[in-house]
Amino acid sequence: xxxxxxxxxxxxxxxxxxxxxxxxxxxxxxxxxxxxxxxxxxxxxxxxxxxxxxxxxxxxxxxxxxxxxxxxxxxxxxxxxxxxxxxxxxxxxxxxxxxxxxxxxxxxxxxxxxxxxxxxxxxxxxxxxxxxxxxxxxxxxxxxxxxxxxxxxxxxxxxxxxxxxxxxxxxxxxxxxxxxxxxxxxxxxxxxxxxxxxxxxxxxxxxxxxxxxxxxxxxxxxxxxxxxxxxxxxxxxxxxxxxxxxxxxxxxxxxxxxxxxxxxxxxxx
Amino acid sequence: xxxxxxxxxxxxxxxxxxxxxxxxxxxxxxxxxxxxxxxxxxxxxxxxxxxxxxxxxxxxxxxxxxxxxxxxxxxxxxxxxxxxxxxxxxxxxxxxxxxxxxxxxxxxxxxxxxxxxxxxxxxxxxxxxxxxxxxxxxxxxxxxxxxxxxxxxxxxxxxxxxxxxxxxxxxxxxxxxxxxxxxxxxxxxxxxxxxxxxxxxxxxxxxxxxxxxxxxxxxxxxxxxxxxxxxxxxxxxxxxxxxxxxxxxxxxxxxxxxxxxxxxxxxxxxxxxxxxxxxxxxxxxxxxx
Amino acid sequence: xxxxxxxxxxxxxxxxxxxxxxxxxxxxxxxxxxxxxxxxxxxxxxxxxxxxxxxxxxxxxxxxxxxxxxxxxxxxxxxxxxxxxxxxxxxxxxxxxxxxxxxxxxxxxxxxxxxxxxxxxxxxxxxxxxxxxxxxxxxxxxxxxxxxxxxxxxxxxxxxxxxxxxxxxxxxxxxxxxxxxxxxxxxxxxxxxxxxxxxxxxxxxxxxxxxxxxxxxxxxxxxxxxxxxxxxxxxxxxxxxxxxxxxxxxxxxxxxxxxxxxxxxxxxxxxxxxxxxxxxxxxxxxxxxxxxxxxxxxxxxxxxxxxxxxxxxxxxxxxxxxxxxxxxxxxxxx
Numbered sequence: 010x011x012x013x014x015x016x017x018x019x020x021x022x023x024x025x026x027x028x029x030x031x032x033x034x035x036x037x038x039x040x041x042x043x044x045x046x047x048x049x050x051x052x053x054x055x056x057x058x059x060x061x062x063x064x065x066x067x068x069x070x071x072x073x074x075x076x077x078x079x080x081x082x083x084x085x086x087x088x089x090x091x092x093x094x095x096x097x098x099x100x101x102x103x104x105x106x107x108x109x110x111x112x113x114x115x116x117x118x119x120x121x122x123x124x125x126x127x128x129x130x131x132x133x134x135x136x137x138x139x140x141x142x143x144x145x146x147x148x149x150x151x152x153x154x155x156x157x158x159x160x161x162x163x164x165x166x167x168x169x170x171x172x173x174x175x176x177x178x179x180x181x182x183x184x185x186x187x188x189x190x191x192x193x194x195x196x197x198x199x200x201x202x203x204x205x206x207x208x209x210x211x212x213x214x215x216x217x218x219x220x221x222x223x224x225x226x227x228x229x230x231x232x233x234x235x236x237x238x239x240x241x242x243x244x245x246x247x248x249x250x251x252x253x254x255x256x257x258x259x260x261x262x263x264x265x266x267x268x269x270x271x272x273x274x275x276x277x278x
Numbered sequence: 279x280x281x282x283x284x285x286x287x288x289x290x291x292x293x294x295x296x297x298x299x300x301x302x303x304x305x306x307x308x309x310x311x312x313x314x315x316x317x318x319x320x321x322x323x324x325x326x327x328x329x330x331x332x333x334x335x336x337x338x339x340x341x342x343x344x345x346x347x348x349x350x351x352x353x354x355x356x357x358x359x360x361x362x363x364x365x366x367x368x369x370x371x372x373x374x375x376x377x378x379x380x381x382x383x384x385x386x387x388x389x390x391x392x393x394x395x396x397x398x399x400x401x402x403x404x405x406x407x408x409x410x411x412x413x414x415x416x417x418x419x420x421x422x423x424x425x426x427x428x429x430x431x432x433x434x435x436x437x438x439x440x441x442x443x444x445x446x447x448x449x450x451x452x453x454x455x456x457x458x459x460x461x462x463x464x465x466x467x468x469x470x471x472x473x474x475x476x477x478x479x480x481x482x483x484x485x486x487x488x489x490x491x492x493x494x495x496x497x498x499x500x501x502x503x504x505x506x507x508x509x510x511x512x513x514x515x516x517x518x519x520x521x522x523x524x525x526x527x528x529x530x531x532x533x534x535x536x537x538x539x540x541x542x543x544x545x546x547x548x549x550x551x552x553x554x555x556x557x558x559x560x561x562x563x564x565x566x567x
Numbered sequence: 568x569x570x571x572x573x574x575x576x577x578x579x580x581x582x583x584x585x586x587x588x589x590x591x592x593x594x595x596x597x598x599x600x601x602x603x604x605x606x607x608x609x610x611x612x613x614x615x616x617x618x619x620x621x622x623x624x625x626x627x628x629x630x631x632x633x634x635x636x637x638x639x640x641x642x643x644x645x646x647x648x649x650x651x652x653x654x655x656x657x658x659x660x661x662x663x664x665x666x667x668x669x670x671x672x673x674x675x676x677x678x679x680x681x682x683x684x685x686x687x688x689x690x691x692x693x694x695x696x697x698x699x700x701x702x703x704x705x706x707x708x709x710x711x712x713x714x715x716x717x718x719x720x721x722x723x724x725x726x727x728x729x730x731x732x733x734x735x736x737x738x739x740x741x742x743x744x745x746x747x748x749x750x751x752x753x754x755x756x757x758x759x760x761x762x763x764x765x766x767x768x769x770x771x772x773x774x775x776x777x778x779x780x781x782x783x784x785x786x787x788x789x790x791x792x793x794x795x796x797x798x799x800x801x802x803x804x805x806x807x808x809x810x811x812x813x814x815x816x817x818x819x820x821x822x823x824x825x826x827x828x829x830x831x832x833x834x835x836x837x838x839x840x841x842x843x844x845x846x847x848x849x850x851x852x853x854x855x856x857x858x859x860x861x862x863x864x865x866x867x868x869x870x871x872x873x874x875x876x877x878x879x880x881x882x883x884x885x886x887x888x889x890x891x892x893x894x895x896x897x898x899x900x901x
Contacts, residue, residue, distance in 0.1 A: 047457040047458070047459055047460075048428065048429065048456070048457045048460065049427065057852070060856050061856075062852050062855060062856060083858070083860065086856065086857075086858045087858070089856075090856075090857070091853075091856050093849065093852070093853055094455070095849055097801055097846070098845075098846050098849035098850055098853065099849065099850065099853035100797070101794065101797065101850065101853065101854055101857075102765075102793075102797065103764050103765045103768070103793060103796055103797050104765060106868055107765055107793075107868055107869070110868035111854075111857055111859070112857040112858055113866070113868075114865045114866050114867060114868060115857060115858040115859045115860070115863065115865060116858055117863070117864050117865055117866045118866055119866055120866060120867070120868065120870055123866065123868050124868075127868065143797075143800070144797065144801065145800045145801065145804070148323065149323075159857065160857070163857075163858070172455075175454070175455050176454060176455055178322070178323045178483045179483050179525050180322065180323065181323075203457035203458060204458075205458075206528075242457065242458070242459040243457075243458055243459070244458035244459075244462075246528075247528045247529055247532065247551070248532055250551055251529075251532075251551070251554065251555055251558065254551070254555045255555075258559070258563075260565050260566060261559065261563050261564070261565070261566075262564045262565060262566045263562075263563065263564045266562075267558065267559075267562055267563065270536070270540070270562065271532070271558075274532060274535045274536060274539060275532070277535060277539070332811070335815055337811050337814060337815060360819075361817060361819060361822075364814070364815055364816075364817060365817065368815070369815040371808065371811070371812050371815070374812070376808075376809065376812070376838050376841070376842060377809065377812040377813060377816070377834075377838060378838070379833060379834050379836075379837035379838055379841075389816060389817075389830075389834065390816040390817055392817075393816060393817025393818060393819070393827075394817045424841070438816065439815070439816070442816075442817070
């Protein structure tokens with residue numbers, strides 16, 4: 010039984026337009042899963058369903074064995090954290106420390122316990138020198154790191170990143186990815202994105218198209234499925250395109266060798 | 279004609295003690311043609327990119343120096359009319375869908391042209407043309423823009439700028455947040471507009487987009503123009519990319535990895551698929567017989 | 568920039584005043600303001616203002632920040648004082664003047680006005696000042712007899728004569744108004760200049776907490792204040808972006824007819840409303856996902872401690888207010 014079990018999930022905002030269509034998924038504890046999909050494939054809706062911000066019309070979601078429902082959601086929220094896409098729209102606190110502490114304040118954690126924990130997670134994401142700053146003084150990357158800290162502070166087992174870096178500049182993307190490395194193997198991470206590069210180092214790639222899972226495999230095998238990726242409105246990797254050129258090259262004798270080199274290097278950091 | 283920056287210095291705010299002024303841009307000398315150019319403006323956040331392009335449509339006035347746009351000269355305090363400039367240099371902001379406000383998409387697209395003096399009939403005609411160019415379905419024009427999808431809203435917003443028939447188009451971070459397919463669609467649209475004779479300027483972080491679509495690259499660093507050269511030149515000199523901490527296009531990264539891993543003398547300065555492939559083949563490939 | 572409006576005020580010079588509990592400052596400042604309205608004796612007000620200045624010095628806050636608080640109110644203040652001085656009839660008359668208005672004088676001023684209107688290019692600076700100078704000249708002309716020019720009766724025929732009388736009562740009242748207003752402004756500025764916004768919010772929440780017994784959700788109210796403070800700078804930045812977006816589409820307030828102006832205002836308001844709404848929805852989701860439940864009891868990462876010195880100060884201020892009220896009730900002219 011995975012830490013997240015999704016069974017026959019169906020969700021629509023309006024009649025006759027299914028955003029999630031009879032979805033079944035199982036996420037293993039401690040894994041790093043990337044969910045790929047174009048805008049409109051249902052990926053963000055899925056994230057909201059898992060954290061209980063939306064209620065599905067059909068199907069069930071189980072988190073650590075407990076069924077997600079109105080009664081269980083308050084307790085289950087302790088087990089999951091989610092970082093959204095827009096750095097400005099999830100920053101609640103007047104200062105960095107206030108925002109990080111928000112999750113603990115909501116659980117009425119006493120001040121003495123909060124103090125240390127806030128500092129600890131701030132250090133983890135590299136924001137310990139910015140605790141008194143206001144959001145207007147921070148860059149996008151810094152705000153997203155604060156959002157990350159705000160989730161890590163209450164120690165959820167599962168962290169969902171809903172396109173957490175898609176609005177950031179390269180520097181911000183780098184900073185946030187570095188911060189994620191700090192807890193990568195200690196938690197179950199679900200990263201939702203439309204950027205193939207982010208899926209290269211995942212344990213597992215799940216491709217969503219029109220609310221259905223169309224591909225579910227390890228990256229090396231998943232990225233070979235050019236047709237499925239194209240149909241899902243995703244790009245294919247540049248190295249795939251090079252490999253296609255290798256395949257077509259009549260005069261090349263060591264095709265296999267070069268294909269392997271290119272493929273191996275694609276997945277190297 | 280086109281756009282001509284002469285010795286421009288710009289500060290948003292001048293304090294009482296003028297010596298303490300912090301300039302966002304200094305020593306800007308730049309010439310941009312009114313036709314056919316496809317320029318990428320790159321640089322770190324805070325290097326002055328958005329400030330620079332807002333000088334091109336007179337949203338910002340130069341603190342010192344002058345900016346001449348299609349024959350209209352703008353200095354800090356002169357009386358040049360700004361509307362003709364804004365009509366002919368269309369600026370599409372990041373997340374342009376936020377500028378929508380009218381009851382129907384068609385009315386919103388007509389807003390710009392009407393402000394610039396087009397008659398209602400002309401504005402409507404322009405609007406329909408613009409919608410066609412961006413690939414906006416005609417049925418959507420009668421709908422309230424807020425009922426459209428994100429991508430459709432963005433098309434309405436871009437049409438709104440196109441409908442005033444600008445000669446030069448500036449896009450500030452056009453691809454942020456877009457998925458690969460939409461990104462390609464948008465960039466191809468820009469390419470089409472460029473082929474129609476317009477000068478396209480994009481401000482972006484995405485070096486992939488720059489390497490594929492731009493002809494000319496302007497690199498800003500700390501408020502100054504550090505580089506202004508043809509794309510081929512920039513991407514054929516890895517040291518330049520390193521010096522200004524610019525991202526490599528994916529193909530260059532791959533070639534670099536081949537070089538590092540296999541210790542071979544491979545030229546990493548290739549950024550098109552064909553060139554990269556030929557180089558790999560040259561260095562690693564073995565022919566039959 | 569928008570940051571400065573809400574947060575930039577806080578200046579941390581860590582004085583004894585900074586370290587006071589925000590509740591003390593909130594309640595204390597409120598009581599002091601009441602006292603300032605009750606007091607009406609010039610000397611007492613002078614003393615009060617002096618005390619405020621002394622207080623400011625002990626907080627080691629740059630004086631410039633306080634002067635900024637006067638900026639907004641300066642014009643209205645001057646206006647009020649002007650009317651006080653001219654029209655008050657209290658006390659003893661200290662000056663009296665005869666003013667005559669005739670066509671000749673009106674003509675001179677008209678000429679000056681026409682020159683003013685058309686001199687915009689030649690003399691662009693300090694237009695308000697130029698206008699005020701003309702007003703002053705107008706009155707001076709009416710006061711001083713014009714050189715004996717012989718224009719005949721038509722031009723120098725008196726159209727009106729009146730007296731302007733200045734009484735010392737008017738002067739005193741004006742002075743009192745200035746002292747009172749500046750004292751109040753400075754004291755309230757002290758609050759935001761020496762207290763972190765998150766601590767002010769916590770202070771307000773704790774002060775209002777008894778209302779919870781009356782089923783008022785104080786904690787939610789405090790959250791609303793906190794979120795508002797957090798978002799004002801952000802919304803200002805976004806408003807600026809919308810302004811620029813629409814300006815790029817030809818919006819130009821200066822050169823628009825009334826009908827166009829209305830549409831242009833809508834082009835700013837609607838996007839702002841949409842942005843604010845979307846932001847609110849996203850924020851609500853983020854808050855809910857992090858476990859926020861409005862009815863639940865919450866702790867705080869901020870700590871405010873009511874100490875001995877806070878008690879002392881409050882007793883002092885309450886004593887001051889009580890004394891003021893008592894003396895006033897007993898008929899003393901304080």
